[in-house]
Amino acid sequence: MTAAFDLLLVGAGHAHLGVLRLWAGGQRPRGRIALICPEPYVWYSGMLPGLLAGRYSAGQCRIPLQPLCAAAGIEWVAAAVTALEADTRTLQLSSGEALHGRWLSLNPGSLPSAPAQEGAGMELLPVKPFPAFIARWQDWQRPPEPLAILGGGAAGVELALAMARQVPSLALISAAPLLSGHPPALRQRALRHLQAAGVQVHERCAVERIRGDVLMAAGQPVWQGQRLVLATGASPLPWLRESGLACDGKGFVTIAPTLQSLSHPQIFAAGDCASLADTPRNGVYAVRQGPVLAGNLAHALNGEALAAYQPQRHALALLADGQGGALLSWAGLTAEGTVLGRWKDWLDRRFMRRHAAPER
Ligand SMILES: Cc1cc2nc3c(=O)[nH]c(=O)nc-3n(C[C@H](O)[C@H](O)[C@H](O)COP(=O)(O)OP(=O)(O)OC[C@H]3O[C@@H](n4cnc5c(N)ncnc54)[C@H](O)[C@@H]3O)c2cc1C
Incomplete structure (x- = not known):
């Protein structure tokens, strides 16, 4: 028996975190919606180097998923997607379950490649x-x-x-x-x-x-x-390559500016798993896709026109130097120092605060 949903979100990547944050703030569209993600926590990559260097505790670097899903008013399915059949929008899960979505949104990230x-x-x-x-x-x-x-x-x-x-x-x-x-x-x-x-x-x-x-x-x-x-760096997840979705030469899902798959418009994709011109694979771009994705998922469910995501021309990179400082790269400029490290810390903590489930 395949359970049916109006919308299934796959993976708690940066774009989906933005979607959940907006829905928790009251913008959730109507319908039966679930997020599929195997892990109870979302670890924030921006703070991972600080965690490894002993500057943060584990609790400071991860967002509990269940309270965020509850605040957004959606179900959390604790499993990994193992296969997707794009033509029928059917997902096979590691639990053995199969789920069908009228609409799908993919944000499961990528994996490093190995020699x-x-x-x-x-x-x-x-x-x-x-x-x-x-x-x-x-x-x-x-x-x-x-x-x-x-x-x-x-x-x-x-x-x-x-x-x-x-x-x-x-x-x-x-x-x-x-x-x-x-x-x-x-x-x-x-x-x-x-x-x-x-x-x-x-x-x-x-x-x-x-x-x-x-x-x-x-x-x-x-x-x-x-x-x-x-x-x-990013290499595509094998089950996406084998899904029947149109992919680029490397196996990333090709999408239109509306973040819809070029071959299957009822399937959205964002973040590292997707391939779109002028859109590098990093957290900054995935975060910026979040609000457009949230709007378009609501529009899609309501049968309304979709908006286009416009990638920004420059992205701020702040690299932790392992000693509390940071190296900055933006629009061809570079800088470094402990003040930048403090700024990075402030930005990272703000990201975590924004995505924590609101107090009830
Ligand atoms: C050490 C490190 C530091 C980084 N620092 C930065 C930085 O400072 N700034 C920056 O812009 N970028 C940074 N990045 C890059 C950044 O992590 C990614 O580009 C960014 O996370 C975008 O990923 P995403 O939103 O597509 O998915 P991710 O954030 O990778 O999330 C994927 C989600 O999908 C889930 N998932 C995976 N497989 C499945 C499946 N089969 N079924 C269901 N769910 C699944 C995962 O559990 C996870 O919740 C860093 C990367 C690393 C490795």
Whole structure:
């Protein structure tokens, strides 16, 4: 028996958090609506480096989902989607249940990719999903061992700066120059901080396979050890690629500015899982999609015209430096310092306050 809903939200990503926040504030459309998400908490990626560096407690970095869903007046289904049939809008869940939605909205994020692995000499720890990552990182503290991080984007750099002082040695390995989507001055600033933290940085080093306990790039060994964190940027979730939804060459769901799938307009997609021109995959853009998505889901349920999401031209990036400060990149400008760290802390805490369920 397939349970039927007017709208099913898949994943508690940044855009869906914005939707729930607005609905909790009184803008919920009518109909039977549920959110499907396996975890009882949403971990906020902006504060994850601070959690790892010991600057925040776990409770400060996660949003309890059940109270937020209750405040928004929707059901929470505690399961993961394992398959989607786009033509019938039917979702298979890890619980064995199947759910059907008249409308669907997808915001389940992405996963880091891993190089091919020969043998079991190295343990790979993807940075997402966050709950599994945090739990295993705690195990890795007892006792700490040499560590490598694969991925030289903002996440890899922040993780390296947060973890460097907690392990005997740390290598940061990047296929491109570090922070390649940002101004070159940000890379210089990050390199100075990484050097001060004792991180060995390998740039332009595309690891193509893991042979036993050795990382291989261009046929040469580049690092030997038993623990590897994967912060390799977004790769698509396999079940989305196999759903029948139109996808780009990498397997991300192609969407129109209304955030509807190009092939299946009754399915919306936002955040990392979606592919839209001029829209990088990071939390800033996913957050900004939230209000447009909330409006369009209500319009769709009411049979009204939809609005277009317009990606902003510049996004503020504030990277935690692992010592309470932050590095800033915005519109080609860069800066750093403890004042920026305090500002980042204020912005992050405000995000958490905004998404906490209102007191009843
Ligand atoms: C260490 C780190 C730091 C970062 N810092 C920043 C930053 O400071 N600023 C910034 O802009 N970006 C940052 N990012 C990037 C940012 O995390 C993502 O781009 C952002 O989270 C957008 O993701 P999303 O909204 O698509 O989904 P996510 O936030 O990844 O959420 C996905 C949700 O879907 C759920 N889910 C996953 N699979 C399923 C399934 N099969 N069924 C049901 N639910 C599912 C998950 O449990 C989760 O609740 C950082 C990333 C990392 C790794």
